[in-house]
Amino acid sequence: MNCTQWLSRDELEALQHDKLLRLVEYANQYIPYYQRIFKEIGFQPGDLEPDLSNLDTLPVLTKALIRDNYQDLITTEPERRHQMSQLATSGSTGEPLTFMQDNNFRDVVTADIQRHISWAGWQLGDSQAFIWGAKLDPTIRQRLRLAWIDRVWNRFQMDAFALSPSAMQAFACQTLRSNARILFGYPTSIQVFARYVRSNLFDGVTFDGVFTTAERLLPVVRQEIEEIFHTRVFNRYGTLELGGIACECESHLGLHVSVENNLVEILVDGAPSDLGQVGEVVVTNLNNYGMPFIRYQVGDFASFSAESSCPCGRSAPMLASVEGRSVEALRAANGSMVWGGFAGAPWRCLTHPSIRQFQVNQKSLKQMVFRLVPSGEIPRAVLDEIRYAVRHTFGDNCTVEFKFVDEIAPLPSGKHQYAVSELNEP
The missing domain is CATH 3.30.300.30 (ANL, C-terminal domain)
Known part of the structure; x- marks a missing residue:
């Protein structure tokens, strides 16, 4: 993905089109739900050739449809079924959703995160600090696995559900000791930690970049975090079920869509929105063959940027705004x-x-x-x-x-x- 991010817009769209065709062909062969839907509406994967003008003939996939058709959305391919993991999220609306993901999807998600944080200058081996939700009463195996992952990626974490003064003091000290270059986490949790750093005079706690995700980033929160840590905030938009959808680059003019991984539509009354017009976010993930989400209604609202180019040199389309979940501490x-x-x-x-x-x-x-x-x-x-x-x-x-x-x-x-x-x- 470090190479594909520099492709031209035409090359990116061709890559995305090819991945979508392969996904839809797979769904037609191995996913009972889509076999039934395609038959009902008279759709064939070849209908997406030579372009995506017929994509809107496919119905939008809602959380309610996923719950009602859960088993039929899982692949029947035996080999891939052995690579599946079950996850769950409350998403942007407080509507719980349980779903399956295959190994390839998870590998791509990890690569996409590393690509995004590299936009702040991070390099493989640099220390990373995370403020994230920790599992309640993890098993020994889960603790060992997390410790191994943290060691491999040279990262350390603080539990966003337990931001006590003592935990934040230890986290600040570890940040200084390890010379962490990236801080990654929830905006409101990072804001709480930033205020602690300021009030307790922790000089030297700064980063090459702060990446916020999983909730709406308010301008006043961005400004406060940037002033306290003397760095820039990179707003990242993603969900557990889709992975990274878009992220700000070093130019901070919008969020570049991860075109190689997700096909993003923004709809107003079911039709494509105009540039700059806020609409519903509908996403097709191109990597999770184990349980494909084709034209999935996320529950968020966003708009495409009217900017035709970005000074960073990346040609992927940009989101101008994302109106996701609103979260209080x-x-x-x-x-x-x-x-x-x-x-x-x-x-x-x-x-x-x-x-x-x-x-x-x-x-x-x-x-x-x-x-x-x-x-x-x-x-x-x-x-x-x-x-x-x-x-x-x-x-x-x-x-x-x-x-x-x-x-x-x-x-x-x-x-x-x-x-x-x-x-x-x-």
């Missing part, structure tokens, strides 16, 4: 700040198939309210796991109240905010 009784994304490993219980959508409301340091839209009956074990995760994260004295509702209305903007804090600022 929550607070635990011990003073720790807690990332409000609820997409990390401790909260996998919220991705159970019986939960169609959720919203978390922190009423006080001792009370959390979970609004749940059930899909059938939610097992008691799942509710108990949520209570356990709350006590582990927010303290043993924090109580949990469940409210079962028929729907959770979006904000006036159309976006869903699934973590709401009613606490006064500290």
